[in-house]
Amino acid sequence: MDDHTDQTRKPRADAVRNRERVLEAAKVVFSAGGPEASLEAVAKGAGVGIGTLYRHFPTREDLFEAVYRREVEQLSELAEQLKNAKDPVDALRRWLRSGVEFVATKKGMVAALALAVQSGSELHAFSFERLTKAIASLLDRAAAAGAMRADISPEDLLRAFFGMCYMHDQPGWQSSVLRMLDVFVDGLRVRPAAKAKARTVKPAKAAVKRTR
Amino acid sequence: MDDHTDQTRKPRADAVRNRERVLEAAKVVFSAGGPEASLEAVAKGAGVGIGTLYRHFPTREDLFEAVYRREVEQLSELAEQLKNAKDPVDALRRWLRSGVEFVATKKGMVAALALAVQSGSELHAFSFERLTKAIASLLDRAAAAGAMRADISPEDLLRAFFGMCYMHDQPGWQSSVLRMLDVFVDGLRVRPAAKAKARTVKPAKAAVKRTR
DNA sequence: GAAGATACGGAGGCACCCTCCGTTTAACAA
DNA sequence: TTGTTAAACGGAGGGTGCCTCCGTATCTTC
Incomplete structure (x- = not known):
């Protein structure tokens, strides 16, 4: 510049x-x-x-990037603010919920990002990195506080979030996603007592027959 | 006739x-x-x-439907089989994991379904209904056994699952989705709050490092 | 074999993608 | 101001894909 x-x-x-x-x-x-x-x-x-x-x-993606860069930055800044909240888990939950609202108003965005992801474009690189950092800051704090499991990467979470939102054309998607996020955050939370059994579940590969 | x-x-x-x-x-x-x-x-x-x-x-979707109908039915049948597993939560987890493998081999499918969802086509109607039923059977059993919260609909879960898989072009998507699903299923599980045996194996925060 | 019903194929009209290049115009120097 | 020149403009054009339409070919039935 x-x-x-x-x-x-x-x-x-x-x-x-x-x-x-x-x-x-x-x-x-x-x-x-x-x-x-x-x-x-x-x-x-x-x-x-x-x-x-x-x-x-x-390219089409270049245009998307320019259009949505500002939007992405807003979400990013929100994460910055939420870092100061008392309960780090709740902060994460809030951020995700804000993300949903954001998607609800800017419908084009998720579709554009999804498209960008598939083509591995610049928009993807930029927004993904930016949002990943936003999530990471929240996630790290929660993990550091011992409130949340630490083996989930920000990338994972972002993917899951986008994925859920990707279905945003269906009726009732919004409340559905909110429920899903609740479940998800619950899953992330470290159980005070019970948790810790090794998770060695193998896919039930027996059943799906191979098609030639 | x-x-x-x-x-x-x-x-x-x-x-x-x-x-x-x-x-x-x-x-x-x-x-x-x-x-x-x-x-x-x-x-x-x-x-x-x-x-x-x-x-x-x-329409393009009609063609998709015809192509993928068989595939969807396979997944559906798998759910049928898993209904007989001992642990209903684990059965659900397995089905989801198999779904991931399935997506991994039939890459076209998720994209096709996602596209179908957006256009509200027949393929969507058929597969969604079919898979919803499959999930429902697993979900209901787990909920009936009191092992899983009951306020999550099969539709919710299916949406979340597809969503996560939608990012299947990125490197490492598969293990990422598997992690996400684990978190998710954990979140679904009803907390055995009463049963807080003092197995305080805290997750070693630093132990599992993030894969990226 | 003949009559109809049914399916075939691809030309044609339209929309969109993206490139290329002759023309226009703004920035800078004199 | 005026001239020079690099930069930006616009849109024609060639290519591809979508989908429809209808004359022709083929199959089933009697």
């Missing part, structure tokens, strides 16, 4: 303007049509040629 | 044959290219015109 070592030209005003317009249009179009929406529609909505769109955002 | 004076004609031999060919080709193409693969490629692979493909399977 602030590289002044080279004397670089000032970026062209129209480029900056158009980039912004495309982002604005993309936010609208993706919200309405999901992450598979037509990029040409985005360009048209921005009052810009398709070529311009592609110059600024060479 | 015969609501008409006419008895129904025998189905044409070529139609039956072609339908089968398309299914065969689809299985191959979807496995390789995921659920977004070109239907024209499927038709070509089947040695059949695109029109024929569309006549037999008017």
Whole structure:
């Protein structure tokens, strides 16, 4: 951002303007049509040629990334705040619940991230890392306090969270996910007394027949 | 059956044959290219015109359904078998674990189902119902035995399961999902609060390091 | 074998993807 | 201001895939 070592030209005003317009249009179009929406529609909505769109955002994922970066950062900051809560387990639970609300309002996001995950794109790299850190900070604190098992990675948890939210088109998904998260956090919590039996369950492989 | 004076004609031999060919080709193409693969490629692979493909399977989801119906039924049957296991909680855990293995071998399936869920298609209706029943049978037994909380619906669980598996393209997804499922099942389990035998084996916090 | 019913195939129209390049325009120097 | 030039613009165009439509081919039945 602030590289002044080279004397670089000032970026062209129209480029900056158009980039912004495309982002604005993309936010609208993706919200309405999901992450598979037509990029040409985005360009048209921005009052810009398709070529311009592609110059600024060479891939669909690049565009997603730009659109959702801010959103991801908000979630990330929330984690920062929650770090100061008294009960670390509860803090985690809250963060997850906020995540659900977030998904509920920004429907496009999860689909976009899911798509990004599959293609291993930049958006994935960025958001995943960011959110992973957010979760990690909560998770670590809870684990350090001895309130939570320590063998679950932030990545695991993030995956599970996204996964649950991925079904967000079905009726009642939201309360369903909230229930699931409760179960999950309960599972994470270290049992005061009982827990600790070795978990060596093998999949019941006998039964699923191999198909040629 | 015969609501008409006419008895129904025998189905044409070529139609039956072609339908089968398309299914065969689809299985191959979807496995390789995921659920977004070109239907024209499927038709070509089947040695059949695109029109024929569309006549037999008017939508992409119809084709998925036909391809994966058998697979879903296998999973369903496994649940049936597991109903006879001693420990009902463990049975559930095993079924889920088998589900993971299943996904691992039939990668196309989860993506197809996820896609189906979003479009509310027939495939969704069928498989979801089928698998829901499978889970329900396991869940009910465990709940009836008082071993598991009763406020989680089979639908919830199925959603969570699919969701977790949806990230199945990332490296290490499989072990991650297995860990998640363990946590989850633990969360489902009713706490044996009264039975707090002083087996205070605290989880060695540092012992299990995170896999990434 | 003839008559119908049924299925076949692929051309065609449409939408979208993405690239390429001639034209326009903003930044900077004189 | 004006000229120079790098940067950005836009949209035509070639490619692919989706799905429909309908003339033709083939199968079943009598």
